[in-house]
Amino acid sequence: MHFTTLLPALALLTSTDAAETLLGAYIFHRHGDRTPKSLPPTNLTSLGYSQVYSSGQYYRSRYLTSSSKIYGLNTDLGLYPPVGENEGVQILANGSAVQAPMNGFQIIPVNTVSTGTGSEDNGWLQDASGCENAKLSSNRFFTSSEYQNLLASAKGFYEQLVPVVNGTFAASDVTFKNAYVVYDLINVAEIHNSSIPSSNILTNPTLFQTRTLADVHEWGLAYNASDNMRAALYMQLAGEILQYLNSTITSGSKSSSANKLGIQFGAYATFFSFFGLADLPAANPDFMGIPGYASSMVFELFTDAAVPSGGFPAVSDLQVRFLFHNGTASNSSEPVAYPLFGGNDTAISWADFANGLGKFAIASTQDWCTKCGNTTGTCAAYAPASPTPTPASQSGSGHHGISAAVGGVIGAMVTLAVILGAAAIAMLLSGLRLVSKKRLASPGSPGSEAIAAGKASGG
Template identity: 50%
Template sequence: MQLSSLLVVLPALPLVAAETVLGTYIFHRHGDRTTKSYSPVSLTPLGADQALASGLWYRHQYLSANASSRIPGMATDLPVLSQLSVTSPVDNVLQGSAQVFLMGLYPPAGSAASQTLADGSSVTTPLGGYQFIPVNAVSTAASSRGSEDNLWLQGGSGCGNAVASSNSYFNSSEYLAALKSTQTFYQSLLPVYNTTFPSATASFKNAYAIYDYIHVSEIHNASSTISSAGLLTNETLHQLQTRADQHEWGLAFNSSEQVRAISGSLLAAQIVQALNNTLAAPVGKTSAQKMTIQFGPYGTFMAFFGLAKAPAASPEFYGIVDYASSMVFELVTNASLDDSAAAVSPDKVSVRFRFANGTASDANPPRAFPLFGQTETTLSWSTFVSEMNKFAIGSNEAWCKACGPTGACAEIAQNGSSVSTAASTDGSSTGGISTPVAGVIGAVVTLAVILGLEGLIMAVAGLRLTKKGKKNDVVRKTSNSDNGSNA
C-alpha cells in the first residue's frame, strides 16, 4: 500500500477508548510482627512501615490526580467514606496494619483538612490534617460451645465438615510421610530453638511455628545466638520455609474436599458482591462504593488460591505469602464513560486479578495472573462471576449444604427454611450475592444483617485458633495463632 493511501485510511479507523478501572477489591495481609511463640503478638515498626508503603503505592495507582489507573469519581485527597469499605478481624496486628495502610492511602491533608467556624476561626484536624477512616471490626470470636478450646478457627465457625476435613490432613499419607522423613532434620536443629521447642515438639507437626520463630529472629535479633554455630545455612532456612509452606497448604486446601477451604469460598462471595455493587452504580455517583479493602490472614490467601487454581499460573501460590502481601481485583472497561449518570453495561466490563508477594511498590508492583486454569489475565465479568460461583458460598443454604446440619444449620433444617441466591452475572442486581442472615450461618458473629457476610468471612478467615497462655502451652497446642487468627 502506498504511504499516501495509508494516510487516507488511518483517520477512518475508530478510536479505541483507554482502559478505565471502575473499582477494586483489595485483600491484604498484615505487616511484619513479633513471633507467634510468645504472646501478645504485635505489629512491629517495620510492619507498620510495610503497610504504609503499600497504602502509598495503591494511592499512586488508583487515587492520585496523576494516578496511572485513576478510579473515576474517587476522592483524591479528602476521603468520601461511602466510597470505601475497610474491614479487619478483631486482631491488633491486622487492625493496626489496616489503620497504617489507610495513612498511606489518604495521608494527612494539612490545611485542606481544615474547617472555618462561624466565628471566622480555622481548625485543622489533629496531626497535620490526619484522615480519620474507620476500620470496621468484625469479631473472630466464636460463640459456639467450647470455642475457647478449639485448635481450629473453623472449629468455632460452626462448619463441622470444614473441621473434619482440616483434621483429616494429620492422618493423610502426605502428612505422615513428611512427619517421618523430617524427624532427623528438626531434631538436628534443637540447639537453635530448644528453649522454645523441646525435643517432643520439634517436628513437622509444628513446621510453621518453628519457621515463624526462626524467621522473626533472623529479621530482628542481630545479636542473637539463633545461628547456633552455623546450623542455619541458606539451605536449612529454605527447607524450613518450604516445609512450613507444605504444612499450611495441607491445612488450607484439598482439591477433593472443597469445604476445607471454606474461608476462600466466603471471600469469593464477598469479592463478587462488592464488585457487583460498584458495577451497578452510575459511574458519576460520587457516593457509590468504589474500593473495598479487607485485611486478613495468610490462610485465606491459600484457601482462595487453591479454589481459584492460582498455582496453575505460578508455583509461588503454593507458599505462605510474605508480610504485607496483597491481591487486588480490578473492575475494568474500555467503554466510553461520557454518560456519567449511567452504569457501564456488564458486557463491557472485565476483571483482572493482580498479586504482590510482599509490600506493593514500584519495584514490586502487583502482577497480573490468570485464574481458574485459564490463560487470559483479564476475564469478562460474566466469565469471572461464573468461575467464582463454582466455589463461592454466599447464602444460608450453600453454607449449610457445605458444612452439614449442625449448629444453626440444624435449626434451619428443622424449620424447613433456607435462603439461596447467586451472584448476578448481568450486574442488574445491586446486591450480587445475598448477605446471609446474621447469627444464622455459623452463629459466629452478632452484627447487623448488612455486615453478616463480612463477619462470617472474617470469622473463618484463618485456619487455627488457640488460647494464648504460657509459652509451652502455645507450642504444644498449635503452631498458628495471631491473637486468634492465622495471620
Template identity: 50%
Template sequence: MGFKTVFLSLASLPLAKTETILGVYIFHRHGDRTAKSLAPTNLTALGADEVFQSGDFYRTRYVASDASSPIHGLSNDIAVPTQLSVISPADSVLQSSALAFLQGFYPPAGTNGVSILANKSEVQAPLGGYQYIPVSTSSTTSSSADSENSEWLQGGSGCGNAIVSSNNYFLSEEYTTALDQTKSFYSNLLPVINGTFSASQATFKNAYTIFDYVNVATIHNQSIPASQLLTNDTLKELRTLADSHEWNLAYNDSDTIRAIAGATLAAQIVQQLNSTLSGKGKTPVSIQFGAYASFMSFFGLAQLQTVSADFTGVVDYASSIVFELVTNSTVSSSAYPSADDVSVRFLLANGTAALNPPREFPLFGQTQTLLPWNTFATEMNKFAIGDTAAWCRACGNTTGTCASSTSGDSGSDDGAADASTTSSNGISLPVAGVIGALVTLVVILGIEALVYALVGLKLVKKSTLASLGGSGSSGVVGGTGAGSKA
C-alpha cells in the same frame, strides 16, 4: 513463596489507553509482626512501614490526581467514607495494619484539613490533618474476632466439616511420611529453638510455628543461639516444609470444603464488585485485611496452583491480591457501562506492593488475564459461599447461629451464588452438611482412636497448640531468612 525469584509472569501488560478503572477489591495480609509462639503478637515498626508503603503504592496507582490507573469518580485527597469499604477482623495485628495502610492510601490532608470557623479563625486538624477512615470488623462468616490466634481456618473457624477435613491431613500418608522423614532435621534444630519448643514439639507437626519463630529471629534478633545451624539450605527447607504443611491444611483438590475460607472470600469479592456496578460506582474501593490461609484457600479454588507451584506457598508479609473492575466504554456522570461492557483483572503483589508491584495472572485455568465480568462472576460462584445459611449447610453446623439459618434456602446478596451446588464427590453441599452434622462426632472419635493407635498424635485446636509452642495459627510470615521479603 518464590514469586520474586522464579515467576513465570503471564502478566504486566500496559493498560489500554481507553481503559477506565471502575473499582477495586484489595485483600491484604498484615505486615511484619512478632512471633506467634511468643504471645501476645504485635505489629512491628517494620510491619507498619511495609503496609504503609503498600497503601502509598496503591494511592499512586488509583487515588492521586496523577494516578497511573485512576479509579473513576474517586476523591483524590480527602477520603469520602461512602466511597470506601474497609474491613478487618477484630485482631490487633490486622487492625493496626489496616490503619497504617490507610495512612498511605489517604495521607494527612495538610492544608486541606483546615477548617475556617464563623469568626474566620482557622483550626488545623490534629497530626497534620490525619484522616479518620473507619475500619469495620467483619460480621460475615469469613472473618472472626482474634482470627490471628484462632484455628488455622481463620475465616472458616468453627466450620465442622472443614475441621474434620483438615484433621484428615494428619492421618494422610503424605503427612505421616513427612513427619517421619523430617525427625532428624527438626531435632538438629533444637539448639536454636529449645528456648520455646521442647524436644517432643520439634517435629513437622509444628512446621509453621517453628519456621515462624526462626524467621522472626532472623529479621529482628542480632544474636541467635547456635546460629551456625541456620544455613541458607536449612532456612529454605524450613520454609518449604512450612509451605507444604499450611497448603495441605488450607486446600485439598478432592475435598474442597477444606477451603471454606477461600470460598467465603470469593463471595465477598463478587458481592462487593457487583455492588460497585449496581451502585454505579458509589463505593468503588473495598479493602479487606486477613491472614494467609485465606489467600491459600482462594488460590486453590481459583486453580492458581496450575499456573505456578509458587501459589502453594505462604504469601509474604504485606502481600495483597487485587481485583480490578475495568471497562473500555465511556464513563461519565450520565453514562455508566453495563455489566456486559465490564471485565475483571486479577493481580498479586507478594510482599509490600511498593517493592513488588502487582502482576497479572489468569484465574480458573483460563489463558487470558482479563475476563468478562459475567465469566468472572460465573466462575467465582461455582465455589463461593455467600451467606450464613449456605455456610451452615456446607459446614454441617446446626447449632448457634446455624440453628435458625438452616431451615430454608437463602440466596446471596448482590447476585453472588450462596454456595457451590455440589461437593467434589458429587454429593450436594446441603446434603453433605446434613451428613456431616450426623457423623461428625463419630468421625472425630474414630480419628482420635486411629491417631492414638497408629501415630501417637492428639488432635487439638491450633490455639491450644500455640499456647504450648505448637503449630501456628492464622498468623503470618514473611520469609526473609528463607530468601523472600518479609
C-alpha cells in the same frame, strides 16, 4: 513464597493503557512483619507497620493519583484525608458552624467483633474460623499418606533443629506436625535477633528446607482439590468480593459515592485457600508457597469501552484482572497479573469472573451455616427441623456468618485486633484516629477481628 521464576508472558505488570478505564478494585492484604506465633500475644512490629504503610502508599498512588486512577473516585475525599476548612464544617440545628479539628480530618469507623479474636495467636488460623466442617476437613490432612510420609521422613531433619528452638519448644514438639510454628519462630529470629542459639545449624539449605516443609504443611491444611470445604476462608471472601464489585456495577451510574475501592486485611491461610480454588498453581507453582508479610492480591474491574458521560458501561463490556504481589508493593516492585481458573488470559469478562467465583462463594449467612455444618446460635435459624447430631453440629460455636460489605472500604482484619486496626489506617493515610462502632446487624465474619468501613469515594 519467592516468585523468583515468573512465566515469560506474565513477567510484566499488566498496566492500564490509554483505552482502558479502571472502574473499581478490591484488595486483600496480608499484615506486615510480626512477633512469632509461638510466643503470644502476637504483635505487629515496627517493620510490619512500615511494610503495610509503604504498600498503602503505593495503592493510594495507583488508584487515586496516577494515570490509571479509578474512574469517579474522589481524590479529595477518598481514603479519608483531611478535607480542609470548607469541607470539614458541619452546620448545627441552631445554624452555628463547627469546624473539624486538624484541618478537617475525617473519622474512620471501625467495627470490632469477637469472632476470631486472637486468631494470630493460634498455630493454625482455621482454629479460629468457627467453620466446623472446614476444621474437620483440615484435620483430615493429618491422616493423609502425604502427611504421614513427611512426618516420618522429616523426623531426622527436625531433630537437628532442636538446639535452635528448644528455648521455646520441647524436643518432642519439633516435628513436621508443627512445621509452620517452628519455621515461624526461626524466621522471626532471622529477621530480628542479633544472635540465635546454635545458629551454625541454620545453613541456607536448612533454612530453605524449613520453609519448604512449612509451605507443604500449610497448603495441605488450607486446600484440597477433592474437598473444597477446606478452603472455607476464601469461600467467604469470594462472596464478599462478588457482593462488593457487584455493588460497584449496580450503583456506579447512580452516585459519585458508589463503592469504588474495597480493602480487606487477613492472614496467609485465606491467600492459600484462594490460590487453590482459583487454580493459580497452574500459572505458577510458587503459589503453593506461603505469601510473605504485606503481600497483596487485587481484583480490578475495568472496561475497554467508552464510559458514557454520567453513566456506566454495559455489563457485557466489563472485565476483571487479578494481580498479586509477594511482599510489600511499591513503584519499583509492582503487582503482576495472573490468569484465573486455569486459563491463559490475565483479563476475563465480568460474567466469567462472577461464574468462576460463584461456583464456591459463600454469599449469605444461611449458606455459611449450611456448608460449615454449624447449627447453634445464629445458625439455629437455618438448622433442619430434626437435625442428626454430627461432630460439626455438636461442637459448633454457632455465632458466625459472613460479614456485610459495609460502606465502601471493607477491612476485615483477621489478625492482631487493635494493632492491625492501626496498621490498616496507616495503610490508607497517616495521622487519623479510630472510632469504635457496634457490629452491624449481619453476623460476624468467621476468622475476623475488626472491620474498618467507610465511603471510599465520598467520605
